[in-house]
Amino acid sequence: MAQGYIVYGDDIDGIKGKIDIGETLKMGKNRWGRTFCRFDGLTSDILVNQIICSTLMDARNTVGLASENKDRIVKTLRRMPQTKRIQITDYVLNSVRLHHNNRHYLFALNVCKLLHQSVLPNESVAGKQIFTDIQDDERLMNRIFEKFLMNFYKQECRREYPEVSRSHIHFQLTPYGMTFARSTDEAYSLLPVMETDVTLYNPQKKKKIILDAKYYRDTLVSRYGENGKIRREHLSQILSYVMNQEIVTQPHTKDTKGILVYPTVDTELDVSYVYKNTSHVIRVSTVNLNQDWRQIERRLKEIIQ
Secondary structure, eight states: OOOEEEEEEEEEESOOSEEOHHHHHHHTGGGGTEEEEEEEEEESOSHHHHHHHHHHHHHHTEETOOHHHHHHHHHHHHTOTTOOOOOOOHHHHTTOOOOTTTGGGHHHHHHHHHHHHTEEEOSSSTTOEEEOOGGGOHHHHHHHHHHHHHHHHHHHSTTTOSEEEOOEEEOOOOOOSOSSOSSHHHHHHTSOEEEOSEEEEETTTTEEEEEEEOOOSOSSBOSTTOOOBOOHHHHHHHHHHHHHTOBTTBGGGGGOEEEEEEEOSSSOOEEEEEOTTSSOEEEEEEEOOSSOHHHHHHHHHHHTO
């Protein structure tokens, strides 16, 4: 368990740390040969442990939690007897600063954030909470799916694609006939900036792929009884990324590939298209998350081949 230094204050015989003269005189300790001092002490009762401990305590009081999970929580809490319980808020969760000595806490803190976002007070049982079904929240699930893809490719494909990140793309539009804007700079400032979900890049081989994560209950959409179609807005988005990232002085941007990645719903999907007479390939693929992790790993690597 991580530890950190916090400042303690206490009246002691003699001197330890820094003397708080004001408190010493105020309390009259000097007359008895004592001083009020402030000093650093190493403790495990620090914010990151308080968050984990408090989250576990809240989870223990959640309705519907399996008994074996409650037992595991109780056993874990017994290992944190000196950790103070605090109220979990978004501000508290975002106050933790990780460094090389405690960065292994990142996963645990992300789980705490997810649990914090996924519980509601139980109206029928006072003092109890209830988990919401996060699978019903498409926006939340899409963020989780997006981060899953980002972290997977960072960890598992770093040799083929050393640079994996979100990238910003500007619309390739030049101001013309500025009716309202008073200057070219003002006209440019009105244009939004696009941000990709995942961009993979190999600077040596000059290979670039843009992935767009899409978590939907239905991969394809159909109207009036017609066969399912790829969502128009999704194709427009990935095409916009691919076309607007082109830079004349960087030839490899003319070969950038765009991939829409969906979780498998009913059937697997894997189709590729070439945009007009360019070298841009647009791929639409699914990955079945309801299978062994080795198969998921194999499929995700296959998608970017």
